[in-house]
Amino acid sequence: MAGLSLDLLALQIFTGLALGAVYVLLAIGMSLIFGMLTVVNFAHGAFFALGAYAGFLVLTLGGNFWLALLAVPIVTGLLGMAVEWGLVRHLYGRGIDDPLLLTFGLAYVLVELIRIFAGTQGLPFDTPDALAGAVDIGIGYFPLYRLFVIAMTVAILVLLWLFLERTRLGLIIRAGARDPEIMRVLGVDTGRVWRLVFGLGTAIAGLAGLLAAPLQGVSPEMGNAILADAFVVTVVGGMGSLAGAILAGLLVGVIVSLTALFAPEAGDVAIFVLMAVVLLIRPQGFFGRAGLMS
Amino acid sequence: MSAEHGRRMGRRGVLRAAAMLAAGAPFATRGAEETPIRIGFPVPITGPYASEAADQVRAAQLAIAEFNQAGGLGGRRAELLVRDDKLDPGEAATRAIELIEKDRVDFIVGSLSASVQLAVNTVTKQRGVLYNSISQSDQIVNSPDWGPTTFHEAMTPHMTAAAVGRYAFEKLGKRCAYVAADYAYGHEMVAGFRAVGATMGAEELAEIKMPIGTRDFSTLMPRLQALRPDIVFLCNFGRDQQIFVKQAHDSGLKRMTHIVAPILLQTARLAGGAQAFAGVLGGTSYYWGIENEVASAKAFNDRFRKAYDGHLPSDYGALGYSGVRAVLTAAAKAGGTETAKVAAALAGMKYDFYKGPQVYRTCDHQSVQAVFIIESKANGSVPDDVFTVLATVPGQEDLLKTCAEEGLG
C-alpha cells in the first residue's frame, strides 16, 4: 500500500486500542453479570444507549459533562437493579435460555421507549470543550477526547479491581462466582449481592454509552450494533472472565483498526472470523472455564 | 434544542394521523362513481430513517390535499395509503403485494433506500402497476430492473455526482479520496465522480469502502491525514455520514481538507449538530432556502408552513410531494387511472412543482432536474436554517447517463 509508514501503522494500532477501550467497558459488565449470575444480558446494548441519553438529559437540564459522568452510572445502575429485582430474579434456576430471551425482549422495550421519549432521529452530542481538539502524541495527532476515554477506562478498571480485591463485598462476590453454596453457608443474602452485581454491570454499560456519545452522537440504535461486538469480545475472552474481557476487547479494537487500513470492506466480518477461529481452537475462549455452560 | 424537539413531536402527530387514515381506509365504502384514486406509499416509518419518512408522508399528504381541494379528477378524490416498509426489502415487497392485491391501489409512490425501491419495483413490474420511486438509485433506470411502468422522481447517484463533482473539482482542487459505504449507492456515487474526474484531470489518492452501518471511522483518520487530499468525497448516507463528519471534525481532518458529501441531508445535519458539520459541502435535490430565487419553491414552502404550523419541508420530504403530485397530474391529463395512459402522460411530462423545471425523460422515465450545491452553516438563525446555497446546477441531460449506457437503447 502506498504511503504506509511505521508512524501510520503505530497510530493505527493506537487508534485500535482507543476503540478497544469502549469494548472492554461493555464486555467487562457483561462478563461480570454472566460470571456471577449466568445471565447472558442481551439488554446490555440498551443500557449503553440509555447511558448516552441520560447524559444528554443531564446536559439539557443545565448540568455539564463531569456531572453526567457521576450521574449516569448511578441512574443506569439503579435501573439495572430494578430490572434484576422485577424481572431477571424470577428466572434463576431456569437455565441459560430464559434470561437471555427475557433480556432480548427487554432490549426491544427499552430502545422503543427511548424512541418514544427522545425521538427516532439521533441527537448531537458535542465533545466537552476542555477535551476538544487533537494533540501530538509523537507518532501523529490524536483526538484528546479519545485519550481521555482510555484514561477513564483504566481508572474504572483499577477501581473495579480494588473493589473486588480489597473490600469485604468484593470478597463475597469473588467467592460467589466460584461457588454460590459458600455464600449461603456463610449466611450471605445472595439475592442482594446478585442485584448489586447486575447493577454494577449496567452502571458500567451506561458509563460506556456516555463516553461513546461524544464520539458518535446519540441514537436509539447505538447499542444494537455494539452489542454484537461486545458479545464477540466476551465470548473470545471467555465468558465470565474479567481478564479475558480486557485482553479480547483490546485485541478486537486493534483488529478492527488494522482491517480498516488493509481491507476496510471486511470490517464487519473480521471479528466474526476471529470469534469462529478462536472458538473452534479453544471452545471456552481465552480464559473461560471449560465445561461451564454446556 | 426545544425547537428541534417540537419538530419531532409534530412529526409523530402527523404520522399517527397518517397511520389512522391508512388503517381506516380498507373499511371505507366504495361507491361506483366515488371510487377514489388510491396511491400506495410504502416508506420506512420505523427504523433509522423514520424522521425522513415522516417528512415524506407529510409532504405527500399535502399533494393529495391540494389535488382534492382542486376538485380531484372529475369528482374522484385521491387518497394516500401509507405503509411501513421497515427499511426492509422483503417487508416492502409484502406491503406492495398487499397494496395491489387487497387495497387495489392505482399507483405506488415511495421508498427510501436503493434495495427497497428495487424490491417494490420487481413487484409492480410483475403486476403492471405504475411505480414512482422517490429515493436515489442508478440501477432502477437500468436494464434489467427498469420496466415500462417504472418512474424515478429522485435524482440518480450518477447525475448527483456529475453535478457535485464538476463544482468540487473546479473550485476545491483535483487531489481526492473517496470514503464510500460498501453498497450500490456508495459504489454508484464513486463511479459518478470518477467519470467527471476523468474529464477534469482529477487525481484519485484512495478509495476506502466501509461496511454500511459503521459506527466508528476514527480508524480511517490517520491514513486520510497522511494522504492530505484536497477533497474527501463522503459517499455514504444518514447516520454513517453523521458519525464520519463528527469524527473528522474531532480528529482535525476537517481543517486539512474539504469534506464533500454528494447527498447532504438536512435531517443528518440536524442530528449531527452545527459544530461538527460547519463547512461541509454537498449536493441536494432540494433545500427550502432556494425560495428567494425559485417561485415554485416559495409557493410550496408556504403551503407546507401553513399545513404544518410553520415547519419547513426537508429534501427527501419534498420528493414525496413531487412524486405523488406528478402521478396525480398525469392522471388528470390522461383523464383516468388506467396504467398505460397515465404512463404515456408521465413520459416526457414537463413540470415545475417545487424546485424549478423538471421533465421525465422519455426513454428511461428519469426526472431530469436541477442539483443544488450547498454548504453547512456554522450557526443559523432558526433550526431549519442550516445551509447556504452555493450554486445551482441546472437540470440538463448531459448530467445523466444516456439510455444506451443504461441498456435501454
Next chain:
Amino acid sequence: MSAAFLTRAAGHRALLAALFLLVLPFLLPFRATAVNVLIDGLFAVGFNLVYGYVGLLSFGHAALFGGGAYATGLALLRLGLPWYGALVLGLVAGAAIAGIIGVLAIRTRGIYFAMVTLALAECVYYLAYQASGVTGGENGLRGIVLTKIDLFGLTLDFVDPLTRYFVIAAIVALALAALSRLLASPFGAVMEMVRENEARARASGVDVRAVKMLAFVLSGAFSGLAGGLQALHLAIVPIETLDYSTSGMVVMMCLLGGRGTFFGPFIGALVFLLLQNLVALISSHWQLPVGLVFMACVLFFPRGLWGQVTRWRPA
C-alpha cells in the same frame, strides 16, 4: 372445547394442520402476510427440530434459510430450472450449508454453539454481500418472476393471490407431514433422549454427535425449503434474509409458540407476524408491545403459547 375432542384431534395433527391452512387466508386480513406465516412457520418448525428436540440453540439459521432462498432464486433466474427443481435445489442448499456449519459447530456446546453458528452465518452473509455479481449484493436478488406454474398437466396462475397461497400451503403441508413422520420414528425418540440427558444417551449406545449432525442437516433442509418458497413468493431475495436478525426472529417465533412442540413454532410465527403487522397499522412503535409480549411469555408461559395449551390438555 372438550378434553376428549382435543385428545382425539391431537391424534390427527396432520389433518388438523391441513384444515387450519385451508381457512387461514380467509381469517387473516392480509393475504400476502398469510403466505409469510406459512413460510416463516415452516422455517420455525424446521428450526425447532434442532432447538426444541435436540436442545441446540442456533443463532445461525439465517444462513440456512437465506441459502435456500438464494439457491432457488438463482436456479430460476440463471439456470432456468423449472420451479419445482428450483425448490429442490433450495432444500439441498439449506441442508448442505447446515452440513458445513454443523461439522464445525457441533463440537461446541451451549452458548458457545450459539456464538459459533452466529459467526459462521455472518461469514455466509459477507460472502453473499461481496459476490454482488451473482447475488445482487446489498440490492438483493431481483426479478425472480414466476407467473405460471405447471402442476400435473395443470397450468396455474401464480400471480393470483389465492392460487399462490394454496400452492405454497400444499407444499408446506407436505413438509409438515414429512416432519410429523420423522418425529414419530425412532429417530424422533433418540433426539429427545439426547436433549434430556446426553450422557445417558451416550451410555445407551447412541452416537450423540451423529444424531446432532443429522438433526442439524434436516433442519437445514426444512429451512432451505422455506427460504426457497419465500423467493418464489416475493420474487426477490433481500440480503436481509441472511442477516442475524432473521436468526433472532426465528428463535423468537419458536419460543413464543413453544419449543419442542409440533405446532408451537407455527403458532409462534402466526402470532409474531400478526402482532407486528396489526400494531404497525395503529402505531409506529410496534416494537414496544412486541417486546412486552415476548417478556410476558418468558415470565409466565415458559413453554410457549401452544406449549401452555397442550399442557392444559389432560394426558
